[in-house]
Amino acid sequence: MVPRRSFLLAVLAMVLVAGAAAPAPAAAAAAAPAVTFVDIPGDGGVVLKANVVRPAAAGSYPAVVFPSSWGLNDLEYLAQAKAMAADGYVVVSYTPRGWWASGGEIDTAGPKDLADLSKVLDWTVANTPADPAKIGTAGVSYGAGISLLGAAADKRIRAVAMLSGWTDLVYSLYSDQTRHLQSSGLLALAAQIVGNPGPDLTGKLGDFQANRNVEQVQAWARVRSPATYLNQINANAPAVLIANAWGDSFFPPNQLVDFYGKLTTPKRLELRPGDHAIAELTGIVGLPNAVWTSVRGWFDRYLKGDAGGTTPGKVLVQPDNAGMETYGNWAELSTGNRRYGLGSIRALDQTGLLGGAPSTGWAKTVPTDRDTVANGGVVLLTNGISAFTGQRPQIWLPAVDRGRAGVWAAERPSSPLRIRGIPKVHLNLTGTSGDGSLVAYLYDLDRLGTAKLITHAPVSWLGGAAGSRSVDLALSAASYDLPAGHSLTLVVDTVDPLYYDANEAGDAITIAGGSYLDLPIR
Structure with missing residues (x-):
């Protein structure tokens, strides 16, 4: 002892x-x-x-x-x-x-x-x-x-x-x-x-x-x-x-x-x-x-x-980038919800549109055992340092390998977008094994390609039948002001060092039409 x-x-x-x-x-x-x-x-x-x-x-x-x-x-x-x-x-x-x-x-x-x-x-x-x-x-x-x-x-x-x-x-x-x-x-x-x-x-x-x-x-x-x-x-x-x-x-x-x-x-x-x-x-x-x-x-x-x-x-x-706020209850944080449909992937930049009604007729396949630069960071250190510096963890979005991840970027708003609450992601999947995992990341993307992590979360499915399925994941609660002229960006891949995953090596998961992001805003 x-x-x-x-x-x-x-x-x-x-x-x-x-x-x-x-x-x-x-x-x-x-x-x-x-x-x-x-x-x-x-x-x-x-x-x-x-x-x-x-x-x-x-x-x-x-x-x-x-x-x-x-x-x-x-x-x-x-x-x-x-x-x-x-x-x-x-x-x-x-x-x-x-x-x-x-x-x-x-x-x-x-x-x-x-x-x-x-x-x-x-x-x-x-x-x-x-x-x-x-x-x-x-x-x-x-x-x-x-x-x-x-x-x-x-x-x-x-x-x-x-x-x-x-x-x-x-x-x-x-x-x-x-x-x-x-x-x-x-x-x-x-x-x-x-x-x-x-x-x-x-x-x-x-x-x-x-x-x-x-x-x-x-x-x-x-x-x-x-x-x-x-x-x-x-x-x-x-x-x-x-x-x-x-x-x-x-x-x-x-x-x-x-x-x-x-x-x-x-x-x-x-x-x-x-x-x-x-x-x-x-x-x-x-x-x-x-x-x-x-x-x-x-x-x-x-x-x-x-x-x-x-x-x-x-x-x-x-908030991560705004002054202190006080509410009477949690429901008061957001005054509405905005749905962003995931659109088809453009051939030029291998990026889809995030916004509008969910569309069908498209698919994006990602491998199950390949990581990208998109991740939740290192336990304690990444978010801990950001608390003292005031700077969210960031990546350069063009470095995200589109062969390993799906990327969807929204139109750039003319006024700030105040995110308050728990964002939720609905993904329609095809070609899945009985067990599998995905990780979704929500970023603030500026015009130079720098993307600051707003929130993220993993999701897994276990013990089901192989084939098509839908998954719903609640990203970690967030309070963040997306600046005017910046793009809300969603990245989905299959590996993150913070988590164990349930994926089989050499497999693939296909994200399909009808998927969307629900964003609580104020």
Whole structure:
């Protein structure tokens, strides 16, 4: 097991997995409340390593419990914990079972993790000046999922802040029946380096990677999905703040939109540019950060009763290339839907028209085992860097091999096109095998051929008959202003390094007439 204080090198290695960083600088730490390191007995006597930061003055205070992220330990939230303690909160951060020096095996937000969380709440009430009627949970990534799941299992949790978390783990692993390759690989690597995965997690990861026992893996994932317990969360009625990134490559945001719409508790949804845990990263190291400002305001409102805290019932979105926007609900983002039919491929440039009514009488065949320069990038890095630079990942569209992909470009509008919501693609296919995969990319194409990626998604079909079929895929939710004079462009190919594909080598898939893109616009 890794020694408790020998964390620096692994934290630096795992920052790409969990989106966290080292504690605040020493100068800032000197002025912060003192930190007490403790051992908390978890379920079955498992020892959980933890730290407590509390106000200096005597009294009763609201409490917030932070489970640490996948691959990190209880030092992760130190900067935020000190700031919150200085503002009148008891803060307990702990390392979930199976990680670092905590005992047991990784339970992946399963029943043992939830029992542990309740034990941490018991300990907090018994050993700190925490008000048992004013308890919240929060976390990034793994800690976010445990926090929201815990609100279904323990009625004492009155407020939750879920940052870069998931609501449907099946969707996160198998969205549109396509397994996520890079994200699952990084999670497995972290577990091997600083965790004790045990036979349960090791077996499930092995099954996932080998694409076997799919039903068992999905059943295991459903047990670990807040969406499974939506009714119980609504019954317990905690206030739920959900914050995530448009380009989260671990937990794509579409699942959050669906879950948020079904929540009947006090709620708020925030989406910003970036990838997994990037939007909240600077706050982890104690720098000013909009996500953490919302979190503090959320707890102020629901644990302190401060009416001036973060406002519920709002959907806050920061487009990739526009200013912050606030709506009353998700449906308000778009005021309409525009259908773009996919047209026949021109012989001159091997590009089809994107627009107008869907047409028939044409076909475009692409090979199943040939990649193109169109891709979703590298997990965490591509969208993460774009969050800091303000520049979306881009390619030079003429470099997309038309022998390996279908490309359709729309007429250039005279005014900006405001994309808000979840674009959807319907593809009619012929000549397909029983199993197969496609990936669709939506680009912003300028006049020089530079194409910026707006959104994308894979889709697979498994176990059906060979022949013709239709597939519908929802691209990842997007908020983007296509500039006037730029062309909305759709690229479809069969290979992306982010995902496993179900294609047979040497095969081909034909995209046929009647296919179209539905674009939510404002």
